[in-house]
Amino acid sequence: MTLVVALVLLVGIGAAGLLLPLPYLVAAPGVTVNTVGELRGEPVITVEGADSYVHDEGSLSMVTVQYAGGPDHRLNFFTLVTAWLSPTQAVLPEELLFPAGRSPEEVSERQSVQMNDSQTDATAAALSQLDIDYDAVPQVAETVEDMPAHGVVEPGDVIVAVDGRTVPTSASGDDPEELVGSAAVVEWVSSREPGDPVELTLDRGGETVDVELETRRGENGAAVGVLIADDMDFPLEVEISVGDIGGPSAGMMFSLGIMDRLTEESLTGGAHIAGSGTITSAGQVGGISGIPQKMVSARRDGAEYFLVAAESCSQVFQSDAYEDLEVVRVETLTDAVGALETIRTGEGELPRCQE
Structure with a gap:
């Protein structure tokens, strides 16, 4: 009888442990948004105060990561193990997205601010690249x-x-x-x-x-x-609409999208290009997390090339999408523009990440 009771208790504790909420997040491939296309029937990027061009072929897509979990919606052990075994998902400590002392509302507000700042910096970097004073x-x-x-x-x-x-x-x-x-x-x-x-x-x-x-x-x-x-x-007005997406990681792709809008010839030459990286007003491209999941999103939605910040190269080889994408390493917006020219013309070599 003692053994039976002990076994029942052990099974019960084990089952409860599987359902116990834990302070971890699950990162999964998110949505992609073509910065030179439309979102919900409206242009992602619009420009007023200067000639603006729409190119029907090709894409310059920002990519996102979808997170599950958080202080208000913690995941159980079973869900985390399932994600850990998945080739396209990752399990991360909760504090990476929700630092101690910050509420989910504060984190969301910070991500909105980062998105707005990245759009301003992206505009500044794009105008500098096009020799437009501001x-x-x-x-x-x-x-x-x-x-x-x-x-x-x-x-x-x-x-x-x-x-x-x-x-x-x-x-x-x-x-x-x-x-x-x-x-x-x-x-x-x-x-x-x-x-x-x-x-x-x-x-x-x-x-x-x-x-x-x-x-x-x-x-x-x-x-x-x-x-x-x-x-x-700025001598012109740029408006970027991506819904409720937050964070700074789309900065590089915003800059390229703005440049494409302001350039008579398409930057892509019809190629489907995705990428992720922050941008400074001086055109420096910075690393960001979640690259393996973003590469899966890019592959899923038909990208042929993936632009990645040099600082994020170590993450590239964690995804099997690496075998299906031409991954291009960039450090500055000038590098990214040069890579697009190589893709468009077929002349020259693209810089790669090294394992």
Whole structure:
């Protein structure tokens, strides 16, 4: 009798364990959106204030990852094991998408902000690539508590110069990767050794203010604890509509889509191209997570080529979709444009990720 009771309890505990919610997420292939096509009957990208072109052939698709789980909808052990055994899904710690101390609503809001910022940066990068001038005024959004700038630099200050070097606010068109606005400020400050001083010249409501700050070690080099948001002034209006998709990972494909709209000749030459990577206003393409699932989405929806940030190359070989796609490694928007030219003309070699 004791053995029977123990066995029943063991089975019951095991069954309960299978249904116990766990702090993990399941990442699966999501939707693709052709940035030079339509979504729900409306153009994904529209341009006003300049000649705009629609090319019927080819595609430049952004790809997404669909996540299941989260603090409010945790998954059980059985579901996670099933996903772990799937060749197209991945099981990830919950904190990768939902950091401790942030509610799901805050995470969603942050992803919306990242999407909006990526669209602005994508427009700036595309215009620079096309030699179209625009203005980017680096304005202080906020300062970080316990960092040197806090209490000295004020929100709304415009950073005019760094160590007497005037911050360029207008792209000249001579160099598509020229640093302007906040990109220039960040580069000039972060490139020094942490601990070195830096002098910022600020425009504070029309008054010039000079402040000297001692830098500290930040995530990407020296930092003073200033968060900057460029006040962009474009000579044309670009609107991007992708529904409720969030995050920054479509930046590169947005830039290419904008360029295709502003270029009389199609960038794709009729080829079906997908990709994923962030973009800065200076045209730097950054890595992103979820590449294996995004490659599956791209293959499923007919892509022939997949553009991936060099930083994400290590993820490429985790997907069997690698065998069905021509995967192209890029570091800048210039690289991506060059790759499209190679695809379009058939001349030259495409850069690859190396295992």
